[in-house]
Structures are given as structure tokens and as C-alpha cells.
Amino acid sequence: MKNIEKPLRIDIVSDVVCPWCVVGYRQLAEALKQTNTEYEIHWHPFELNPNMPSEGQNFREHIAEKYGSTKQESDASRARMTEAGSEVGFEFNFSDDMRMHNTFNLHQLLHWAHQQGRMHELKQALFTAHFTNGRNISDHSVLADIASETGLDRSEALAVLEDQRFAKEVRAAEQHWQQQGIQSVPAVIFNERHLVSGAQGVENFTSILQQLADMPD
Known part of the structure; x- marks a missing residue:
């Protein structure tokens, strides 16, 4: 270069x-x-x-409402993100009580x-x-x-x-x-x-x- x-x-x-x-x-x-x-x-x-309320919303509920994702689709998406993150040294720890925030x-x-x-x-x-x-x-x-x-x-x-x-x-x-x-x-x-x-x-x-x-x- x-x-x-x-x-x-x-x-x-x-x-x-x-x-x-x-x-x-x-x-x-x-x-x-x-x-x-x-x-x-x-x-x-x-x-x-x-437009998210200040207290946020459960992450899985939010994804289901916004994109119509099923639990299986949501799990598959989380697995893809986790793998993509690990490839560049970033750790995703998704959990059922994880929240989306304003x-x-x-x-x-x-x-x-x-x-x-x-x-x-x-x-x-x-x-x-x-x-x-x-x-x-x-x-x-x-x-x-x-x-x-x-x-x-x-x-x-x-x-x-x-x-x-x-x-x-x-x-x-x-x-x-x-x-x-x-x-x-x-x-x-x-x-x-x-x-x-x-x-x-x-x-x-x-x-x-x-x-x-x-x-x-």
C-alpha cells in the first residue's frame, strides 16, 4: 500500500x-x-x-415484537452473533433476562x-x-x-x-x-x-x- x-x-x-x-x-x-x-x-x-421506555424491555420480547421472530429464530440469531463476536475477540453473553434499552x-x-x-x-x-x-x-x-x-x-x-x-x-x-x-x-x-x-x-x-x-x- x-x-x-x-x-x-x-x-x-x-x-x-x-x-x-x-x-x-x-x-x-x-x-x-x-x-x-x-x-x-x-x-x-x-x-x-x-420510542423505547426509559426502563427498557426484555430483549427477546423486543425482538419478537419488532421483527416477529420466534424463539428458535432468536436463538439462531444469538448463536450467529456469538460466533461472529468470538471471531473478533468480543464476548456476547445472551440471557433470558437480558434487556433492550433506550x-x-x-x-x-x-x-x-x-x-x-x-x-x-x-x-x-x-x-x-x-x-x-x-x-x-x-x-x-x-x-x-x-x-x-x-x-x-x-x-x-x-x-x-x-x-x-x-x-x-x-x-x-x-x-x-x-x-x-x-x-x-x-x-x-x-x-x-x-x-x-x-x-x-x-x-x-x-x-x-x-x-x-x-x-x-
Whole structure:
């Protein structure tokens, strides 16, 4: 690959409760490593379930209501996700009492973390908290704990959640990406021009990165 003078800009529109978002990111990260690509990642908010009540809903019930999935179909889907996760070093621990959450507060916390230079770390910690450790990410106290574990100030994190100071900014960001035609996640945009949807796999992401590197400036 030729050397690229400036890092590859990667915008990722995603939601913390989207399993393919963490799988897709891990696949992309591996492809970036294998191709020795210089890059900068920018995370952006998307809510899979903006009308979800604040207390959340049982995960299996939610999937059945939203997609009409049977238990067998749901189990098969979980097995596929678990296998895809293990291939990129991410552990899914699905259980019958797992919940789907409204993520508007999480995106506000991530917006704040970005100002502190820790958005990426918090995003990864939230993926793990939800999918691996089954923590209640609808709970402000739990979210503040997770923020603290990534080096952020716990009391300030709690204040951000309580006073909703970044609600307007997060809504505007969500609307921006919807206006760009983003209707599902993960959505990965390279150099603000090339949109790739879904968890493409390490091989496909590697191919995409090589094609981008070979493009004329």
C-alpha cells in the first residue's frame, strides 16, 4: 500500500445496543491493523429504539415484537452473533433476562466523553457492559460507574445524565445522519465520501481499505 499523508477519516454511526455495531467495529479495527492504515475514528449517535421506555424491555420480547421472530429464530440469531463476536475477540453473553434499552442518555454521555477525549474508550466500555456483563445501562448510577471506570469523573457524568445538558446537541446529530439517508447501523463513512453498511467482515474491510489507499487523491 502507498503511504497516505493524512489519516483516513472514518465516521461510524452506531448504537450501543446494536450487536453488529460492535462486531463491525472489531472487524474494521482488525482490517486497519492488518493494512497498517493510519486513521482517525469519529463516533456518531443513532437510536435503534427512540420510542423505547426509559426502563427498557426484555430483549427477546423486543425482538419478537419488532421483527416477529420466534424463539428458535432468536436463538439462531444469538448463536450467529456469538460466533461472529468470538471471531473478533468480543464476548456476547445472551440471557433470558437480558434487556433492550433506550440509548438517548448513553449518547449524551458519549457526547460529553468526547469533550473529555474519552469517547472511544467509553463506547467500548458500554458495549462490554451491555453485551458481555449484562449491566443495567438504563440506570444513571450504573452509567456513571462505567464512565468512572474509563477515567471520567463520576459525579460529573451523573450530572450530565440528570440535567440533560447535551440533549439538543445529540438530537441534532441524530437528525443530521438521518437526513444523510442513514436508516440502519453500523454505517461507516470513509473520507466523508464512501458509505459502507453493516458488519462486512475483516476480509471485506481489508479489501475496502486497500481500494481506498489506491485511489488518486
